[in-house]
Amino acid sequence: MKVTMGDVARKAGVSKTTVSRILNGNYSHTTYETRKRVIKAIEELDYRPNALAKGLKSAKTNVIGMVLSNLKNPFWATVLEGVEDACHNKGYNLMICNTNEEKEKEEEYIKAFQTKQVDGIVINPTGQNLPLYKSTVSSIPTVVINRRIPDLSAHTVIADNEKGAYLAVRHLLKNSRKNIAAIAFQNPYVSTWKDRLKGYQNALYEKGFLEEAITILELEQKSDSVRESIIRFIKNNANIDAIFSTNNMITLEIIGAINELGLAIPEDIAIIGYDETIWSKYLNPPLTTIRQPGYLMGRIAVENLISAIDEKRKLENYITMLVPELIIRESCGTKTGL
Amino acid sequence: MKVTMGDVARKAGVSKTTVSRILNGNYSHTTYETRKRVIKAIEELDYRPNALAKGLKSAKTNVIGMVLSNLKNPFWATVLEGVEDACHNKGYNLMICNTNEEKEKEEEYIKAFQTKQVDGIVINPTGQNLPLYKSTVSSIPTVVINRRIPDLSAHTVIADNEKGAYLAVRHLLKNSRKNIAAIAFQNPYVSTWKDRLKGYQNALYEKGFLEEAITILELEQKSDSVRESIIRFIKNNANIDAIFSTNNMITLEIIGAINELGLAIPEDIAIIGYDETIWSKYLNPPLTTIRQPGYLMGRIAVENLISAIDEKRKLENYITMLVPELIIRESCGTKTGL
DNA sequence: TTGAAAGCGCTAACAC
DNA sequence: GTGTTAGCGCTTTCAA
Numbered sequence: 128m129k130v131t132m133g134d135v136a137r138k139a140g141v142s143k144t145t146v147s148r149i150l151n152g153n154y155s156h157t158t159y160e161t162r163k164r165v166i167k168a169i170e171e172l173d174y175r176p177n178a179l180a181k182g183l184k185s186a187k188t189n190v191i192g193m194v195l196s197n198l199k200n201p202f203w204a205t206v207l208e209g210v211e212d213a214c215h216n217k218g219y220n221l222m223i224c225n226t227n228e229e230k231e232k233e234e235e236y237i238k239a240f241q242t243k244q245v246d247g248i249v250i251n252p253t254g255q256n257l258p259l260y261k262s263t264v265s266s267i268p269t270v271v272i273n274r275r276i277p278d279l280s281a282h283t284v285i286a287d288n289e290k291g292a293y294l295a296v297r298h299l300l301k302n303s304r305k306n307i308a309a310i311a312f313q314n315p316y317v318s319t320w321k322d323r324l325k326g327y328q329n330a331l332y333e334k335g336f337l338e339e340a341i342t343i344l345e346l347e348q349k350s351d352s353v354r355e356s357i358i359r360f361i362k363n364n365a366n367i368d369a370i371f372s373t374n375n376m377i378t379l380e381i382i383g384a385i386n387e388l389g390l391a392i393p394e395d396i397a398i399i400g401y402d403e404t405i406w407s408k409y410l411n412p413p414l415t416t417i418r419q420p421g422y423l424m425g426r427i428a429v430e431n432l433i434s435a436i437d438e439k440r441k442l443e444n445y446i447t448m449l450v451p452e453l454i455i456r457e458s459c460g461t462k463t464g465l
Numbered sequence: 466m467k468v469t470m471g472d473v474a475r476k477a478g479v480s481k482t483t484v485s486r487i488l489n490g491n492y493s494h495t496t497y498e499t500r501k502r503v504i505k506a507i508e509e510l511d512y513r514p515n516a517l518a519k520g521l522k523s524a525k526t527n528v529i530g531m532v533l534s535n536l537k538n539p540f541w542a543t544v545l546e547g548v549e550d551a552c553h554n555k556g557y558n559l560m561i562c563n564t565n566e567e568k569e570k571e572e573e574y575i576k577a578f579q580t581k582q583v584d585g586i587v588i589n590p591t592g593q594n595l596p597l598y599k600s601t602v603s604s605i606p607t608v609v610i611n612r613r614i615p616d617l618s619a620h621t622v623i624a625d626n627e628k629g630a631y632l633a634v635r636h637l638l639k640n641s642r643k644n645i646a647a648i649a650f651q652n653p654y655v656s657t658w659k660d661r662l663k664g665y666q667n668a669l670y671e672k673g674f675l676e677e678a679i680t681i682l683e684l685e686q687k688s689d690s691v692r693e694s695i696i697r698f699i700k701n702n703a704n705i706d707a708i709f710s711t712n713n714m715i716t717l718e719i720i721g722a723i724n725e726l727g728l729a730i731p732e733d734i735a736i737i738g739y740d741e742t743i744w745s746k747y748l749n750p751p752l753t754t755i756r757q758p759g760y761l762m763g764r765i766a767v768e769n770l771i772s773a774i775d776e777k778r779k780l781e782n783y784i785t786m787l788v789p790e791l792i793i794r795e796s797c798g799t800k801t802g803l
Numbered sequence: 804t805t806g807a808a809a810g811c812g813c814t815a816a817c818a819c
Numbered sequence: 820g821t822g823t824t825a826g827c828g829c830t831t832t833c834a835a
Contacts (some may be wrong), residue, residue, distance in 0.1 A: 480823080482822060483821060488820090494820055494821075495820065496821090499820080499821085521828065524827080
């Protein structure tokens with residue numbers, strides 16, 4: 128039925144050892160002649176090595192596991208592309224899973240990855256499994272991505288959210304906006320939105336605004352009354368002339384809300400989005416955004432991970448901060464703001 | 466170092482067999498007392514079974530491999546979600562790869578999946594590896610997704626592209642459009658866009674249009690002059706009053722082109738998009754589209770696949786056609802078209 | 804330069 | 820009910 132290394136060896140008239148050596152490029156101990164014979168046998172039998180057996184014996188699978196939290200957000204498709212490309216370039220395969228921000232699922236998945244003997248893990252953590260993160264990081268090469276986990280020592284690759292938000296709000300200020308609100312999905316376990324709100328505040332304070340100027344709407348991610356909340360928020364803060372959106376899903380709802388209210392962008396309210404997307408420039412008006420280097424984030428995370436694995440060294444405990452970028456279009460008024 | 470089944474057995478004072486049985490829910494041959502002892506030992510040692518060893522022995526890995534062709538298109542994120550959910554529900558893990566429509570990559574990936582002993586494969590084929598598809602389908606449970614491959618007998622799950630296009634064009638006709646063009650990414654190996662163009666023609670012929678009415682622009686996917694081609698096309702066919710876009714990436718470019726030309730949607734040119742996306746309803750004007758059930762496509766494909774695997778039966782050779790749906794918004798004129 | 808043999812961690816006859 | 824034992828397909832030490 129299945130052709131194994133033994134079959135190849137028999138056909139080529141050599142031992143399994145020799146086949147194994149040739150398969151693994153261990154040419155130093157092998158004659159050109161036998162090499163040729165073995166390769167011919169492999170081709171004729173269309174032999175495919177069994178990675179399970181190899182992995183079992185060598186304690187190496189060449190697969191990386193990635194735990195994602197939200198496949199719906201196109202940002203993750205970009206990250207995933209970077210991850211996949213990097214895996215491919217390094218000769219690794221990729222296993223993925225989607226926690227959907229659920230603690231139990233995340234736990235289940237991490238354990239499954241360990242069971243499956245993945246060589247390394249890339250994780251966008253829900254933030255809800257600190258003890259498990261700790262034991263994982265210490266037992267298997269792991270890089271944390273996109274979110275900082277307090278009290279966890281781990282190799283981490285994130286974007287500079289504080290900086291990105293600062294860039295965004297400064298742009299709004301340069302465009303003479305005086306009453307800038309911020310809207311975020313609230314999630315107690317996650318650092319990104321908090322960092323972005325911090326950047327928002329930094330920019331305001333720097334320009335001499337006082338605490339009263341801070342106007343923040345925190346939304347429940349799972350709520351289905353996002354639109355209404357935003358509308359109410361805008362009505363209750365009638366002096367708002369700009370909104371800093373911390374998330375690309377929220378941005379769409381904000382635009383919807385502003386349209387529903389019959390207000391004009393940017394004349395009545397300027398809006399700046401977090402996360403550049405493929406559709407940003409086709410919105411009306413074209414959306415000014417902060418671009419995060421998602422592809423790069425995925426690629427760097429995996430490259431660092433695999434280097435460590437291949438070189439059998441531990442991942443250093445530091446944070447790589449990728450820099451976000453302001454993309455100016457028309458949703459904040461003048462194009463010459465910066 | 467690593468704790469194995471032997472360690473658990475020793476700690477619980479039983480044999481590996483007993484541990485194995487309990488681990489696999491084979492309770493019939495086991496006493497409540499020993500069961501308790503074993504489970505305690507497992508927990509105390511934080512034992513994780515080695516899936517490689519299990520898989521090697523039992524010739525079953527509980528992993529599904531998915532080969533995608535384009536992570537950039539958000540449609541695939543949706544499909545992937547369905548695939549991932551279904552895998553999780555059935556207790557399988559998921560490996561993914563991205564061919565980027567490249568023949569060589571696809572070949573490499575399929576072979577890697579076989580090497581890794583995946584239990585089944587879900588594939589959106591590039592269409593360029595027919596012999597390999599045939600041998601794959603016959604040697605490992607496989608379901609083809611989204612594209613029909615001529616001359617390949619395989620369990621296939623697709624959306625009814627002809628029907629979707631027909632729905633789209635009929636909607637345009639009901640809205641009194643007389644000169645309807647279609648724009649597609651041309652790809653000789655792929656069925657989807659051809660089926661959609663067929664539906665486009667069907668709708669026109671049905672209403673008595675003649676061959677001269679068929680106005681099609683075929684674009685190169687990899688080209689970076691998409692926008693200019695569209696603009697030229699519209700200029701050269703000045704009487705066009707509606708465009709049927711067969712792809713969500715093209716749709717954005719069409720909108721850009723129309724804006725650049727200073728024309729109005731839908732007054733000058735109506736436009737209908739293929740593939741509903743999260744942003745469709747936020748475009749200006751909100752985009753009328755054909756929605757494909759991507760999540761369902763992924764879920765059904767995996768459910769059928771895993772049922773066959775679990776029940777050890779062959780996948781039947783038939784096509785499941787999912788029905789697309791017209792979503793009426795404002796880019797084709799009146800809301801009451803249908 | 805090549806091969807024999809042990810063993811990776813698990814499962815499943817078969818025996819008790 | 821529980822244990823003994825023989826592999827699954829590969830890698831690798833050691834000997835020839």
